[in-house]
Amino acid sequence: MxxxxxxxxxxxxxxxxxxxxxxxxxxxxxxxxxxxxxxxxxxxxxxxxxxxQGTGRLWTWTVQRYAPKSPPYQAPPGGFVPFALGYVELVEGVRVAAVLEVDDLDDVRIGMPLTVTAGHGVPRARPTTPGEEGS
Amino acid sequence: MSTDVLICGAGRTPFGRSEASGRQLAVGAVNAALADAGIEWSRVRAAFGGSDSAGLADTLVAQLGLTGVPFINVKNGCATGGSALVSAVNAIRSGMADVVLAVGFDKHPRGAFDPRPEDWGLGAEYGSDGLMVTTQFFGMKIQRYMYDHGITPRTLALVAEKAYRNGGLTPEAWRRKPVSAEEVLESGMVSDPLTRYMFCSPGAGAAALVLCSPEAARSLDGPPVALRSAAVRTRRFGSFEVFSPWIPGGQLTSVSRDASAAAFEEAGIGPGDVDVCQLQDTESGAEVMHMAECGFCEDGEQERLIASGVTEIGGTLPVNTDGGCIANGEPIGASGLRQVYEIVQQLRGRAGERQVPGEPRVGFTHVYGAPGVSACTVLSR
The missing domain is CATH 2.20.28 (Rubrerythrin, domain 2)
Structure with a gap:
């Protein structure tokens, strides 16, 4: 693994x-x-x-329910859809702001295990799968 | 003990949408404050004021009169009014002037504020990916607070319901129609757990104060209100603020806690002595959290206190008797002085339909804003 x-x-x-x-x-x-x-x-x-490391737990969250002002916001190709965001408390102690990549906005809970990754945009966090924990 | 400072005049304009420019609103508020004090503009020996986005305060002399008065511009975000007030206090205490004006005004376009990532030291991706939205911060701060301290959405709705009810009793307020807690909860989610009617809106308005030394106040008619203290603080390490890519772990610090503690210490009294207060209510959650951050209750007690009516006009700790930011809107530069205006009316017994019963003696005001600044005052009659 x-x-x-x-x-x-x-x-x-x-x-x-x-x-x-x-x-x-x-x-x-x-x-x-x-x-x-x-x-x-x-x-x-x-x-x-x-x-x-990028692993941690969700410290707080909200949902962006309406399209932010554009510019500066750039909607994805398919247009704006509401998205969750929050702060993930990493094992290093720091709480990092990230867009939450979850399948269902109703599943977002404080304390849920998340893994944060950095790419071209802001950090993104997705639910930690059991195999990733402790890696 | 430092020299007493007395508020001898207070004026405000209606808040909301206006055809008038921010500067015109400011002139209106200044003239109202001068009339309230019973003095002419020529009696003012120093002036401090500002707006966030409606122009420079010192240019008001073109309309007020070219008397040669020293007029200092203040630009300090949501603490603009509070900082102008602190400057006015210091001008009196230092002996620079015996009659001083403080004025705050603003006029903002519709909708949420429109910040640019580069102005906040952030990468462009925070704007393009949709994280430069102020309502997100407010949602996330109260979301965690509710989790930690057992506050329910119903309590957030009750705060907004009270704001609109008090706004209905305030002739100069913007939102004057009653809105029930159920309507607040069903008004559409903006940034979970906060709904549309839980938020204030950017708007237009102005407020002004005339402050005097004790000697100058004796020559004026009308009951002065004593400004017992005014304190401004910026955030310390460990606070949770808007547009933060990260925040430190551990217990949060609070600039509101720091500024309110400084104001109470300088005044020589505590939160338990306050009869009426004005707390920054950018949205419902802010009022709830600021009750604790300013020392009026323990974390979590708000759930019981608000439900039992403690913060209503007839309660033991009336909060935002004029409807606060939720009912008045938020002209950034004016909000702090609007709060002081309201406390001055309450302590003079001139608050009309919204008058707190029992002849309140001690009042408190608190503003909070980005990027982690707070200004507080303690007033008494």
């Missing part, structure tokens, strides 16, 4: 699959930030790049 995940992550045909979230971590106070910051937002000290 681990081998399959690594192959997925390096597959050049799938530019949006999990490549890890490029965050940063302060060596002084251990605050993790996403996206990466040059300086720690808490103490102002230097922050080192850190790749975040």
């Amino acid at each position: 681990d081998g399959a995940l690594i192959r997925m992550a390096t597959d050049p045909r799938s530019p949006t699959v999990a490549v890890g979230l490029q965050g940063s971590c302060c060596s002084g106070c251990a605050v993790t930030a996403y996206p990466a910051e040059d300086a720690c937002p808490r103490c102002g000290g230097p922050a080192e790049p850190a790749v975040l």
Whole structure:
């Protein structure tokens, strides 16, 4: 299973699959930030790049029920459809804003296990499948 | 103890949609405040004011009179009015001036505010992917709060129902028709768990105050209200704010908690001494959370307090007696001074149909806004 995940992550045909979230971590106070910051937002000290695992649980959420103003919003090719978004509390402790890729908006619950991936746009989170947990 | 500052005049315009420009509304509010204090513009020795998107306050001298008065522009988001007020207080306490004007005004286009990612230090993808929407933040903050503290959607609806009821008692309010809690719940989900009628709308309006030193106030007619304290704070690390790509783990900090605590400390009294208050109610959830953040209850107690009518005009802690932002709309630069205007009316016993019974003596105001700023005042008669 681990081998399959690594192959997925390096597959050049799938530019949006999990490549890890490029965050940063302060060596002084251990605050993790996403996206990466040059300086720690808490103490102002230097922050080192850190790749975040991406696994965590949903901390809070909402649903965008109407099309945001455009621009800046760019609706997908099929037009706007309501989507869920939230903050996922990663195992590193940081809560990352992400669009939630769920099949049914009614299934969204605080505490649900999610895996966050970074691609071309904002981070996206989808329900963690049992095989991924602990990887 | 620092020099007392007294509010001798308060004025506001109707809030809502207006044919008038933001500057014209500001002139109207200033003239109302001057008339309330019983003074001419020429008596004002310093002025502070601003708007978020309706122009520069210092240009108002063209309409008010070219007296040479020092007029400082303030631009501080939702704390614009509060920051103008703090500046006015400091001008009096420092001896710069004995009669000072504070004015806030605004006029916004219809619909939600329209922020640009680059202005907030964010990548363009946060705009193109649909995360630059203010209502999402409000939905997500109260969503977590409800989960942690057992607040129900019914309580959010009761807050809005009260706002429209109080708006109906306020001649200058925008939303003056009663709306039942059931109608609020069924008005259409905007950003779960918040429905359409739980939100305030951007609008137009202006409010102004005349502040005086004790010596200057003695020469004026009318009952002054003492401004016991005014405090502005920005966020500390660990707060949850709009347009944040991430927030730190652990217990949240609150700029409203910090600003209100500073205001109470300076005034030398506590939340339990307050007879009437104005809390930022950008939407229903904000009023619920700000009750606790400003020290008026413990987290979760709102569920029982609101259902039992404590925050109604006849309750033990009336909140947003003029209908707040939900019924008045949100002209960003004006909201903070509208709140003070309302408390001044309540403490003077001039609030008409919405007058809090029992001759309230102590009032409190609180604004909160992006990107994590809060301004609070404590007033007494």
